[in-house]
Amino acid sequence: MKKFKHIIGALGMLSLLMVVLTACGTRPSLAKQDVLSNDKASKTITWGVKADTQLFGLMDVKDNQIKGFDADIATALTKKVLGKDAKAKFVQVTSQTRIPLLKNGNIDAIIATMTITPEREKQVDFTDSYFDAGQALLVKKGSSIKSVKDLNKSGTKVIGVTGANSVANIKKFAPKAQVLELSDYAQAMTALKSGQGVALTTDNGILYGMAAQNKGYEVVGGTFTKEPYGIAVNKGQEPLKKELNKALKEIEADGTYNKILKKWFGNVSGFNYKEAAR
Numbered sequence: 001m002k003k004f005k006h007i008i009g010a011l012g013m014l015s016l017l018m019v020v021l022t023a024c025g026t027r028p029s030l031a032k033q034d035v036l037s038n039d040k041a042s043k044t045i046t047w048g049v050k051a052d053t054q055l056f057g058l059m060d061v062k063d064n065q066i067k068g069f070d071a072d073i074a075t076a077l078t079k080k081v082l083g084k085d086a087k088a089k090f091v092q093v094t095s096q097t098r099i100p101l102l103k104n105g106n107i108d109a110i111i112a113t114m115t116i117t118p119e120r121e122k123q124v125d126f127t128d129s130y131f132d133a134g135q136a137l138l139v140k141k142g143s144s145i146k147s148v149k150d151l152n153k154s155g156t157k158v159i160g161v162t163g164a165n166s167v168a169n170i171k172k173f174a175p176k177a178q179v180l181e182l183s184d185y186a187q188a189m190t191a192l193k194s195g196q197g198v199a200l201t202t203d204n205g206i207l208y209g210m211a212a213q214n215k216g217y218e219v220v221g222g223t224f225t226k227e228p229y230g231i232a233v234n235k236g237q238e239p240l241k242k243e244l245n246k247a248l249k250e251i252e253a254d255g256t257y258n259k260i261l262k263k264w265f266g267n268v269s270g271f272n273y274k275e276a277a278r
Contacts, residue, residue, distance in 0.1 A: 035108050035233070036081075036240040043086045047074045048093035048107040052184045054209030055264050056113050059092070066090045069205075069264040070111045073130060076256050077231075080247035094184055095163030099123055102234055109240065110232040113206060115165045125237065126230035127244045130257075132276065133203035134223025135166050138192065138210055145199050147221035151177045159188050159197035166202045169225050189214060203227050208271045219270055252278045 039045050049070050050057035057068040071090060078088040091107050098110045102124060115133070116126045139145045151158055151174035158174065160167040162181040170179055180197050182188045189210055192200045200207070207219045231248075233241050251257045258277045266273050 032234075032236065033105075034239065035237050036243060039108060039240070040082060043082055044089050045074070045078045045082065045086070046089045046091060046106075046108045047071075047078075048098050048101055048110040048112055049074065049090045050094065050112045051092040052094070052186050053113060053206055054213050055205060055268070056209070066092065069131070069260060070113065072260045072263070073251075073257070074109075074111045076251050076260065077244055077247045080250050081243045095161050096183065098163075099232070102232060105234075108233070109244065113203060113229055114232055115203070115227040116230040117165055120232070123235075124232040125235055125241055126232055127241055128248060129228035129230055130248055131205065131229040133205045133227040133229060135169055135201060135225040135227055136204040136207050136219050136223050137221050138200040138202075138207040138217055139198065139220055140192075141216055141218050143198065143220070145220065148173045148201075148224045151199060153177070157197040159191050159200040161185060161188055161202060164202055165227065170201050173224055185210065192217070205265070205271070208265075208268045211270075212268060 049066055049068075051059040051066045053068065055068055056070045057066050059065070060067050071088075074090070075088040078086050091101065093101055093107070093110065093112050095112075098112050098114065099120070101107050102110055110124075111130075113133070114120070116129060120126075137145065137148065137151075145151065148170070151170070154176045156174070156177045157180055158170055158177045159180050159182065160170060162183055167179055167181055170177065180191060182191060185202070185206065188200050188202075191197060193214070200210070204219060204223050211217050211219055231244055233244070261277060262273060265271050265276065
């Protein structure tokens with residue numbers, strides 16, 4: 001009889017476990033939940049931002065805070081969407097990790113020098129563009145490389161960052177060049193300095209920041225592509241996308257956008273601040 005009771009008890013525990021597992025299985029993943037509702041409840045938006053990109057998102061080693069244009073725009077948008085006492089939380093991403101982290105629900109939105117492209121729109125939804133960049137080249141001063149045409153020679157090595165749209169672009173504009181892909185901009189700059197390539201290519205705003213930080217290097221050739229940056233959210237998060245677009249229009253209308261733009265780009269040599277203003 002005691003043995004029979006043990007069997008009944010075990011079956012009961014097994015049934016309870018199956019109910020719990022079933023309930024967990026039917027609960028939507030973080031990425032598929034209503035992100036805006038969750039953010040309103042927590043008064044926080046979790047943003048994926050870069051921490052290795054001068055002017056846009058760079059880790060300040062003095063206080064371990066990510067600072068830059070993208071970070072400030074994210075903070076301004078957060079307060080427009082959730083209120084003045086809301087918090088923008090930053091999670092460090094790279095060109096490779098930003099979409100996987102968004103898909104997994106680790107972040108709510110990406111604001112990380114991310115160009116709106118048809119290929120990326122298959123995976124994520126974008127807001128309206130918040131910054132209009134263009135791909136350019138960074139070279140050592142005195143270099144014979146003056147434009148992208150000078151790269152289209154067999155054996156010429158160009159440095160890029162894996163996951164960035166610029167790698168695919170350089171293969172189109174200079175198909176004979178060899179592209180050395182590295183994981184982040186810090187490694188890419190180190191490779192350029194050590195002579196592993198004759199030029200580093202990515203968006204002009206990023207390159208101007210690198211040139212300002214590394215004397216003896218300059219941006220050349222103007223821009224040879226158009227790279228509109230957008231904020232990425234997961235597919236199905238239309239409420240969040242709508243609110244971010246509304247907030248973006250508001251910070252452009254009230255002067256907040258231009259104030260942030262001037263803070264980061266107003267004194268950058270070679271960058272046309274007035275042309276970028278909104």
